[in-house]
Amino acid sequence: MSNNLNFADVQGNILRGYGKQYVRHLVLTVANASAARRWLSEATSGDESAAPQITNAEPWTERRRTCVNVGITRDGLAAFGVPAASLNSFPHEFVAGMAARNTLLGDTGPSDPSKWKEEWKGDGVHLMISVYADDAQDRTATADRILAARGAFHLRAALDGDGFPGGVVHFGYRDSISQPQFYGVHDPDRRRDDQPFVEIGAMLLGHATPIENLRWEVPKPNVLGYNGCFNAFRVLEQQVVEFEAFLSECADALIKNPLSEVVLPPGEEAKWDPPMSRHAALREVVAAKMLGRWRNGVPLALSPITPSPQPAITDAGLNNYGYSSDPDGQRCPIGSHMRRSNPRDAKTVQRNTNHARRLVRRGIPYGPQYDPAHPVKAERGLLGSFMCASLTGQFEAIQYDWTNLGLQDPRITGSNDPILGNNDPLFSRFSFPVGDGMVKFRGFPHFVHTKGGAYLFQPSMSAIRHLATLSGGGTVNRR
Amino acid sequence: MVKGFFRSIWTFLQHLLERILIAFWRRAAPIKVAEPGYSTVLADNLQMHMNLVMPLADQTAVGRARAAQAIAANIDELFTGLNNVGTVHFARFDLIGGNLCMYSVFDGDFRAYIRDFICVFGSVFDSLLGLVADPPPSPSALNPEAFIDWIHRHDSFQIPRDLTSLFPEEKNLENLSRDLVLLLDEKPNVQLGRFSGYPGVSVAQIRHGAGLGW
Ligand code: HEM
Numbered sequence: 001m002s003n004n005l006n007f008a009d010v011q012g013n014i015l016r017g018y019g020k021q022y023v024r025h026l027v028l029t030v031a032n033a034s035a036a037r038r039w040l041s042e043a044t045s046g047d048e049s050a051a052p053q054i055t056n057a058e059p060w061t062e063r064r065r066t067c068v069n070v071g072i073t074r075d076g077l078a079a080f081g082v083p084a085a086s087l088n089s090f091p092h093e094f095v096a097g098m099a100a101r102n103t104l105l106g107d108t109g110p111s112d113p114s115k116w117k118e119e120w121k122g123d124g125v126h127l128m129i130s131v132y133a134d135d136a137q138d139r140t141a142t143a144d145r146i147l148a149a150r151g152a153f154h155l156r157a158a159l160d161g162d163g164f165p166g167g168v169v170h171f172g173y174r175d176s177i178s179q180p181q182f183y184g185v186h187d188p189d190r191r192r193d194d195q196p197f198v199e200i201g202a203m204l205l206g207h208a209t210p211i212e213n214l215r216w217e218v219p220k221p222n223v224l225g226y227n228g229c230f231n232a233f234r235v236l237e238q239q240v241v242e243f244e245a246f247l248s249e250c251a252d253a254l255i256k257n258p259l260s261e262v263v264l265p266p267g268e269e270a271k272w273d274p275p276m277s278r279h280a281a282l283r284e285v286v287a288a289k290m291l292g293r294w295r296n297g298v299p300l301a302l303s304p305i306t307p308s309p310q311p312a313i314t315d316a317g318l319n320n321y322g323y324s325s326d327p328d329g330q331r332c333p334i335g336s337h338m339r340r341s342n343p344r345d346a347k348t349v350q351r352n353t354n355h356a357r358r359l360v361r362r363g364i365p366y367g368p369q370y371d372p373a374h375p376v377k378a379e380r381g382l383l384g385s386f387m388c389a390s391l392t393g394q395f396e397a398i399q400y401d402w403t404n405l406g407l408q409d410p411r412i413t414g415s416n417d418p419i420l421g422n423n424d425p426l427f428s429r430f431s432f433p434v435g436d437g438m439v440k441f442r443g444f445p446h447f448v449h450t451k452g453g454a455y456l457f458q459p460s461m462s463a464i465r466h467l468a469t470l471s472g473g474g475t476v477n478r479r
Numbered sequence: 480m481v482k483g484f485f486r487s488i489w490t491f492l493q494h495l496l497e498r499i500l501i502a503f504w505r506r507a508a509p510i511k512v513a514e515p516g517y518s519t520v521l522a523d524n525l526q527m528h529m530n531l532v533m534p535l536a537d538q539t540a541v542g543r544a545r546a547a548q549a550i551a552a553n554i555d556e557l558f559t560g561l562n563n564v565g566t567v568h569f570a571r572f573d574l575i576g577g578n579l580c581m582y583s584v585f586d587g588d589f590r591a592y593i594r595d596f597i598c599v600f601g602s603v604f605d606s607l608l609g610l611v612a613d614p615p616p617s618p619s620a621l622n623p624e625a626f627i628d629w630i631h632r633h634d635s636f637q638i639p640r641d642l643t644s645l646f647p648e649e650k651n652l653e654n655l656s657r658d659l660v661l662l663l664d665e666k667p668n669v670q671l672g673r674f675s676g677y678p679g680v681s682v683a684q685i686r687h688g689a690g691l692g693w
Contacts, residue, residue, distance in 0.1 A: 103517040213620040349565040349683040407587045410683035
């Protein structure tokens with residue numbers, strides 16, 4: 001399906017990832033509106049010597065060493081001079097901001113916005129400029145050039161994400177395997193999975209969406225809203241030590257449970273690559289059941305009892321599965337993080353939502369990688385961008401309806417995502433069927449705490465040029 | 480007769496005084512009302528209520544009869560659509576005074592409910608809304624956010640059990656009645672309370688438990 005998309009008009013980190021190891025997110029306040037607008041103009045001028053250029057989505061002829069993208073909050077748009085009528089044409093959740101949506105998102109208790117890092121508090125979070133690079137020096141050099149922009153911005157924080165080898169994130173899972181593939185962007189002859197291709201209107205405003213006939217409204221004026229995308233940026237602190245301790249507790253319990261012989265036939269662990277003790281292997285079983293993939297990325301749906309199936313699953317095959325042949329979650333639990341976040345072809349309560357809530361995920365870990373041989377407590381987590389054309393229709397719908405509430409299947413309703421959820425040890429439960437029995441774990445805490453974040457709008461390149469022509473702004477004219 | 484005349488003068492004066500008092504209160508001490516939000520207790524986010532009150536453009540018997548006919552003509556599509564939304568416990572269509580009303584009990588987020596509703600039977604609803612005064616932009620599928628905002632504005636305000644939680648900035652409990660008057664002056668239709676015989680359970684859980692399929 002052709003969609004006549006002008007790739008040069010779309011920011012480059014939305015429809016495809018850059019595959020860069022190093023990211024620096026600059027969280028900024030507009031210090032001087034004219035200087036900030038001048039920076040926008042220079043950063044879209046095509047003249048790299050004037051300012052690092054904002055990367056668009058045109059296919060590359062050669063690999064770029066660094067890429068730059070921009071997301072702007074509602075207050076940031078006001079600071080650039082966007083008038084109130086135009087601001088109010090943005091969706092209400094974007095106008096309200098992420099912190100105001102905290103109960104719905106599950107950001108309560110340790111994740112409550114009052115406990116967020118200082119840079120995310122108050123009205124001064126205006127924009128985030130993200131620098132992606134293949135090496136740390138290039139990242140610093142580009143970020144420093146941006147910050148040198150003649151008094152345009154005040155730096156609230158520079159958040160560094162350093163990718164780990166093998167695309168692994170904290171908790172030890174390989175990430176960034178499943179992403180939506182778009183009509184007119186990805187090649188249908190080289191599709192990686194059987195999930196339906198997605199209309200670009202799932203990401204970009206002004207285009208057909210995966211929901212028949214439905215189009216999200218484009219904020220006014222059209223030049224500002226068209227080809228824009230929303231980005232729910234989250235700083236998600238991960239309690240790695242507690243998570244690993246929980247896996248050990250579960251393995252202690254499971255090893256005494258006769259069902260463990262069904263979920264992992266005795267001796268199977270010796271055939272794994274590398275072979276493991278029974279206890280260590282059962283820890284891996286629990287980790288896989290909580291996510292939906294073994295920690296090396298092999299999906300339970302394709303390989304339920306071993307992370308090292310023979311013949312091996314190629315990288316391209318890691319995403320080629322659904323859940324319709326596993327209606328009860330015998331292989332991949334209905335309550336696992338992945339099956340909650342994208343039920344693929346599984347039966348769901350909200351019958352028209354299966355492929356309608358796709359998200360592009362761009363995440364990178366921060367903090368030191370956890371070494372089980374030297375378990376050191378440190379701040380670690382994920383700098384996660386969750387991109388979509390409608391924050392309520394996609395990001396919040398996943399986070400609230402599916403992750404936090406489990407509405408999509410009556411067998412998990414009222415339980416929270418075991419990895420991500422705002423779990424309270426008094427009520428938390430995670431269970432998965434094994435034959436006719438059920439393995440149940442209770443009393444686990446909240447392994448991921450939100451430490452900050454913002455709802456950002458990633459304008460098109462024309463919109464950025466439009467912002468550069470405005471006047472006024474500067475002060476925060478919050479509602 | 481004379482008594483009746485004096486009574487209506489008295490009632491008129493009483494209402495006039497009330498209006499003056501309300502206007503004075505609104506200026507002297509405007510209220511800040513807490514919008515009902517989401518609960519941190521997961522089960523409290525099931526069985527949510529929507530009480531949609533939509534004034535008809537033509538509120539005469541003829542206009543009301545037209546609305547009754549339009550609902551009757553579309554009832555099968557509406558019910559199939561509600562079934563397909565998947566999260567709806569009950570839904571009713573009523574004519575109350577000059578209003579077309581839709582009352583429903585659903586699970587989860589209000590906006591997600593209305594969005595699913597647009598996807599499943601938005602076009603039927605669009606035709607019904609032709610009968611309503613001040614309808615939302617049509618078709619709903621091309622104006623989903625505006626449609627959802629419109630539905631939200633026509634959904635009766637839900638008064639929580641604890642009246643004090645309505646006015647987070649009110650320090651003096653003695654002012655509660657005054658605050659309530661100001662609130663009801665702003666919002667003519669409100670829901671005063673709700674009861675559930677099976678709290679904290681979703682419609683799919685009930686169907687599943689009763690062997691009805693979900
Ligand atoms: C620290 C927090 C998180 C961690 C550690 C995490 C981890 C993972 C991992 C390891 C995968 C599997 C890798 C892959 O298939 O690409 C995954 C998939 C996914 N996650 Fe998360 N995630 C986190 C937060 C979130 C959030 C906040 C959301 C959205 C609300 C989300 C939505 C998804 C989705 C949609 C998938 C893909 C499922 C599929 O397509 O089958 N994740 N996550």
